[in-house]
Amino acid sequence: MKLSSLARILLLLTVLLASYQVSAGIDGFDTLPIIAYTIAFGVILVAALLIFILGMEVLDSPIVVIVSTIIPLSLAVGLVWQHLASWRTSYLVFAIIGFLAVTLTRSIPTPGKIPTIVLAITHGIAGMTIFLLPIIIAVQGQIKPLYSLVGIGGALIGVGGLLLSFLKTGKPILSRETIMKLFPILLLLTTALFVAGFKFG
């Protein structure tokens, strides 16, 4: 599927926003959040660049499931490390185990629905963390209200992940063509919300 000019522009903007976030948007944080956010936005950056270069077919690769797990997990680790000090270690352990479990169940033959269950649990917990944590602490007044944009970005990336996952399982919510058209918009919106949330929150 050939990328439209609009899709290319959206992807390029995503690359620029993610580049900004990696190079300047996370200065001043602790070491672990910096590493976690660098990984998350780094994956978004490289993914957008690869889609720009190779087209949407990149998303058909089986490695996409594993790579796309990295984004919510690392973002969630960064958020928990910054705002839920008592959960730091246990959440980091969860993220590492979750990632390894997704990688293993997608790399070696695994019986039944185990791969799907593992993926759902890992994505579910990480996704809910990104969605709820920024909104809750913003509502509680611990941080500026605009920080909740990170949560909205988390919800959007969750939608994108769901669309792709159902497409891959052969039970698409929307047609493949529609998903491929929507994906660059979703990716840009998500990145923009994350960047804005971190910048103004």
Place this chain on the structure above:
Amino acid sequence: MSVQSSITNPQLPITTKLAMFWSLTKPSQSGLLLATGLAGYMSARCPVFNISTILGLSISLFLAIAGSTLLNMWWDRDIDAKMGRTQKRVTSKGLVSDREVLIVGVLISLIGIGWALAMDWLYGIVVFAGWFFDVVVYSMWLKRRTCWSIVWGGISGAMPILAGRVLGLESIDWIGLMLALGILLWIPTHTLTFSMKFQKDYADAGVPTFPSTYGLDITRFTIAFSSVLAAAAMIAAGVGIGMDWGFLRLLGVLSMGLFMLAAAMTFKPTERVNFGLFKYASVYMLAAMILVVLEVI
């Protein structure tokens, strides 16, 4: 326009002729090499907004690069005519005379190198070295003899960034060498990908290439390995320049992308991955140059 036109009608409009010679300088490639020269100069953190030096650097370097490219075209006109990819060049089609190309190539090379020497002798020597490696060692001596000629072509391509830094510092330092190494190791992603894609063309022209000498697997591995080393060299140079931590993070992220593509090309090679690495490596180098420039301004 026929092949005979330049012979039967030597009085072509000057604008047409200029356009033909301009195309022979490979403007985008020469421009990219010039951009690396400017980035090398800025990396020295000298007072970079010295208009006369910037102009001198730009003109001398561009003339030397364009001159060497013209002389390559002149020397390789016979093999260019045999290759589908290059047989539309005005030299292959006989739209400009060989003598004219030789004279213009020598002339602008002399002006470029002479200008460079006049600006700074060490800068001039590095510019001359780039010209010499490209025209004499790569094109005239080795290109038709061994596939390893690309190493010398690569060294030549690495000279502009070194030249730029040398002009800024008035000496050669390890950072300049590392920047040059980064370019040298990046060039195989271009040249070897081309030699894989146009394998038949090169075979028709009798030019030895990595794929024809060592096979596709070793060629792919060489591309992947050199890409990773190029990234390592650029990061090392970035650290040496004192690049901002955020920019280094960004360079690290882009390097990881390069590394992943290189791994995919080694272990699961496809035409698509090959093309992806080729394009990504170009974006990577462009981004690295932009970061070097942004670091200074």
